[in-house]
Amino acid sequence: MLFQDINNFINENQSFLITSHIEPDGDAIGSELSMAIQLEKMSKRVFIINPEPVPKRYRFLRRWKDIEIKKPRQNIRIDASIFLDVGNTKRVSWIFDFVKKKGIPILNIDHHVSNSLYGDINYVDKEASSTSECIFDIFKALGIKLNGEICECIATGIITDTGRFSFKNTSEKTFRVCAELSCCGVDFSSLSNYIYNKRSIESIRLLSFVLSTIKVIEGIAFVQLTQRMIKESGAGEEESEGFVNYVLAIGDIKSAVFFREKSNGEIRVSLRSKDETINVNRIASIFNGGGHSQAAGFRSFKSMKELELEILIAFQNIETKRDCSY
Numbered sequence: 001m002l003f004q005d006i007n008n009f010i011n012e013n014q015s016f017l018i019t020s021h022i023e024p025d026g027d028a029i030g031s032e033l034s035m036a037i038q039l040e041k042m043s044k045r046v047f048i049i050n051p052e053p054v055p056k057r058y059r060f061l062r063r064w065k066d067i068e069i070k071k072p073r074q075n076i077r078i079d080a081s082i083f084l085d086v087g088n089t090k091r092v093s094w095i096f097d098f099v100k101k102k103g104i105p106i107l108n109i110d111h112h113v114s115n116s117l118y119g120d121i122n123y124v125d126k127e128a129s130s131t132s133e134c135i136f137d138i139f140k141a142l143g144i145k146l147n148g149e150i151c152e153c154i155a156t157g158i159i160t161d162t163g164r165f166s167f168k169n170t171s172e173k174t175f176r177v178c179a180e181l182s183c184c185g186v187d188f189s190s191l192s193n194y195i196y197n198k199r200s201i202e203s204i205r206l207l208s209f210v211l212s213t214i215k216v217i218e219g220i221a222f223v224q225l226t227q228r229m230i231k232e233s234g235a236g237e238e239e240s241e242g243f244v245n246y247v248l249a250i251g252d253i254k255s256a257v258f259f260r261e262k263s264n265g266e267i268r269v270s271l272r273s274k275d276e277t278i279n280v281n282r283i284a285s286i287f288n289g290g291g292h293s294q295a296a297g298f299r300s301f302k303s304m305k306e307l308e309l310e311i312l313i314a315f316q317n318i319e320t321k322r323d324c325s326y
């Protein structure tokens, strides 16, 4: 039984490495902190190590400073690792190799449809709104009583991964979980305020630059962010999280594509679908990426122009395939 395996995994180990994906979002940070706080309550030693720093918008969570981005010292003992919200081990950068080389077992807790089941124990619930919701379910099944701080971290993950309860992954169960979190004292209004209404003026300026690039081709909206825009706006690179969702406000589009140029020239591509019949996880997987059916992404060193063309073709292909199947 899976919950029993997780229970043993936690009980039999004393020190844990917790990690999550590059470009950490609210679900990554929320699930990590909730797990870490609980393990510490159980007198475990915990190291939270991420490939990239915590975005400013999540630094209202009291424990964010516990998240480190450097390799642990050689002499530190780590018995086990927990990968949270990581569909694919490429998304944790050097950390997967580090863990494998040391022979540290992995507990994989996730909700991505594209999860490659790389763990020694895999808890992958594709129906869950978020990894944070998975954590809630696990704690509940193990009879763990949650404190207010843990509830707040879980709520942060659920709010952000459901787009404030508006995406398809928002289920009846998600609301039931949130009702319980609310009973535990989580103030959803002030939490949303911290997450969404504390942007810097620089990040809004950056948003205006990004939105000015918009073009719509065959029902797909394309927007882009360049290194130059980051410099001119004065915003931090991680402050563009969620920009793609603004584009989805256009009524006449079915999908949105957001290109982000990194300082090494790599392009990170975020794909969003408003149309249930268009599965962007399938598009992302063509380019060796992954995610969810309505939100996915991949990385590439090709130019934005080349990628735009290839993505258009990919969309056409999955649409014709769909037509044929009827």
Ligand SMILES: [Mn+2]
Pocket: 027, 028, 085, 111, 129, 130, 131, 161
């Ligand atoms: Mn997630």
